[in-house]
Amino acid sequence: METLTELRSTKPWLLHVSTDIVVFAVAEGQLQVLLREHPSAAVPARPLALPGGYVSPVEHLDRSAQVTLARQTGVTDVYLEQLYTFGRPDRHPRSRVITVAYYALVPPDRVAQIGAERHRRVGWFAVPQLSELYLDHAEIVRLARARLVAKLDYSTIAFQLLSKTFTLSELQRIYEAILGGTLDKRNFRKRILAMNYIEDTGEQRRHGSHRPARLYRYKSPGKVHYLK
Amino acid sequence: METLTELRSTKPWLLHVSTDIVVFAVAEGQLQVLLREHPSAAVPARPLALPGGYVSPVEHLDRSAQVTLARQTGVTDVYLEQLYTFGRPDRHPRSRVITVAYYALVPPDRVAQIGAERHRRVGWFAVPQLSELYLDHAEIVRLARARLVAKLDYSTIAFQLLSKTFTLSELQRIYEAILGGTLDKRNFRKRILAMNYIEDTGEQRRHGSHRPARLYRYKSPGKVHYLK
DNA sequence: GCAAAAGTGTTGGAGATACACCCATGA
DNA sequence: TCATGGGTGTATCTCCAACACTTTTGC
Incomplete structure (x- = not known):
């Protein structure tokens, strides 16, 4: 029994780890989320996805979320909080990818700039009318919204x-x-x-x-x- | 700019991922946590550590926590909830290990059995008097306790x-x-x-x-x- | 003067807090 | 009969919910 324990705990498997960021803002009376076309999907149907990317071996998770967000959307210096880690083995079609989800909050005076300029494939979408998203990203958005609702209160x-x-x-x-x-x-x-x-x-x-x-x-x- | 984004998000680095579980019970009027001697440390000074182990490529994170807990401590069928994911690059001395922390709650009629029998290197420790733990495990316990305190209320x-x-x-x-x-x-x-x-x-x-x-x-x- | 958003107080009820004594039992 | 933990009610206060009209401005 002890051997099993030792065996298990000393075999260091390697996995893909990403961060995905749910960026919220309020505009036009509705909660909005920042989405992009997922670059790795087949060209004809590029599903909407959260900003996100792989975590490098030398990066703090929080920093990875920050940097990924900045590169993909131009969003910097915003409130950022870890949300939850999603790890169903089948959540990604090709390989096992665990994702540490974050959420970020953007003030309204910065909403308009975002998705303009360089980051063309990025835009705001009203949360109540969201359609299907890439992988389990809709679930991540739901959880982020639930967290936000809860935190509003206390x-x-x-x-x-x-x-x-x-x-x-x-x-x-x-x-x-x-x-x-x-x-x-x-x-x-x-x-x-x-x-x-x-x-x-x-x-x-x-x-x-x-x-x-x-x-x-x-x-x-x-x-x-x-x-x- | 877009090339940077693509480069970043399509290079799938591999990392070590573990789960660590903070097992709580109340006994003798105090909150107790289940700890074990860390097996991989040098023999003379084996620090106390949370039960935990590497996540295999085919396992759900939740399941990994469950199975690891069962193997290392014999604890099964308890309340288990994901706590937070810790990812400072330097949190582990030898390699990069991200850990998804969970916490579990054990009813008092099962406290005595645990750590007896097969799992000798496991025991209960009163949380208020905890000394130093392996790596950042003390921080993980603190966060788990804070979560528990908060949830007690609502x-x-x-x-x-x-x-x-x-x-x-x-x-x-x-x-x-x-x-x-x-x-x-x-x-x-x-x-x-x-x-x-x-x-x-x-x-x-x-x-x-x-x-x-x-x-x-x-x-x-x-x-x-x-x-x- | 009118449309449109900003600003302002009071009352009632529900729920939380503070607080002290009797009850049932085994030794 | 006494020591020990189990069990109970009331008065007060605080916080929250409900509710409607006046103010200031631009046109």
């Missing part, structure tokens, strides 16, 4: 989807897009202000033929707090 | 640490051991019963020179519910 993660300054209505639209419903304006504002993680900048944004909105700033940019 | 995961029938005091001791504090008996019982996930078996347990305790049963054994 963390300040939503601020990673906003620009440096923002109005309370913008913030509320982020919540509504992710949760897929509407929220009461007064209760929402009370709750957000009570957290004490944002402050009034003193500035206003005017935006149409109506009252201008106060601009707020998240007190700890880049950092996510967990509520009690 | 799920029925604690029942995975109890036998089929149990008293409310036993359940409370589970909570107290994991949270590291004391809870109010009346409020605790109210909260647990209000969840409506356990039922009175009608049986009692007598256990000393005092009033016998009612035995309860978790209504959905093996299944974890999430509270709104």
Whole structure:
């Protein structure tokens, strides 16, 4: 019995390991995900896939996700968090590939640039209307969305989807897009202000033929707090 | 730019992938973790390590964790959940090893058997008094404990640490051991019963020179519910 | 002056917290 | 009868949900 144990634990098999990144943003009132045509698929039908690539032997996993994301989509300096590791042996048709999935959050002022310029085969897609994706990428997106929904409730993660300054209505639209419903304006504002993680900048944004909105700033940019 | 992308994403490097399992139980009022002497280390100083082993090319990750756990410790049929994937390139001294960490929960009626019998090099250690562990295994234990603490609050995961029938005091001791504090008996019982996930078996347990305790049963054994 | 989004308070109910004593048993 | 853990109820407070109108601006 002990020999079996030893045998198993000392035989170092080698496997393919990749990272895939679910990049979220909120635009046009909907949660959006960044997808690309998968380059390795046959030309006539290139399925939509998450940005992702193989992990090199010398790279930190987190860094691999970062670098892959930057190269394939131009997205840099965003909130990035490990999601889950998918390892069904048959998830990839040709060889065994384990993938460590991440998700990233992009503020709205950077949404438009992405997928323009160099990275032509990349674009935003509304999550509620997603069609089939490459391999199990739809499942990965579902799980990422579930995580995001959960974290909205007990963390300040939503601020990673906003620009440096923002109005309370913008913030509320982020919540509504992710949760897929509407929220009461007064209760929402009370709750957000009570957290004490944002402050009034003193500035206003005017935006149409109506009252201008106060601009707020998240007190700890880049950092996510967990509520009690 | 596109060539770089293609190059990167189509070069399938190979890496070592292992699973490590943090096995928790509550005994003697403390959260315990199952450790073994690491077999591959030099004989004079064999550090304590988590059960774990390499993932074979044809195995599901979850299954690898299960099988490794069974072979090294004899633990089978327990709650098992993926925790996090650790991938610092320098975390292993000889080669690059990415490890997918899991955690498992063992009910108290099976604690005593484990580490007896065949698997001599395996034993329980109180988490609050852990000393140094192999590689980054202490960090993995910390993260697992944090996850457990969090889930205690919004799920029925604690029942995975109890036998089929149990008293409310036993359940409370589970909570107290994991949270590291004391809870109010009346409020605790109210909260647990209000969840409506356990039922009175009608049986009692007598256990000393005092009033016998009612035995309860978790209504959905093996299944974890999430509270709104 | 009108359309359109910004901004603002109060009330009621549910759920959490704080808190202390009696009960059943074996020795 | 006493020591030990099992079992129970009430009052208070805090937090959340429901709910409608006024303000400021551009046209």
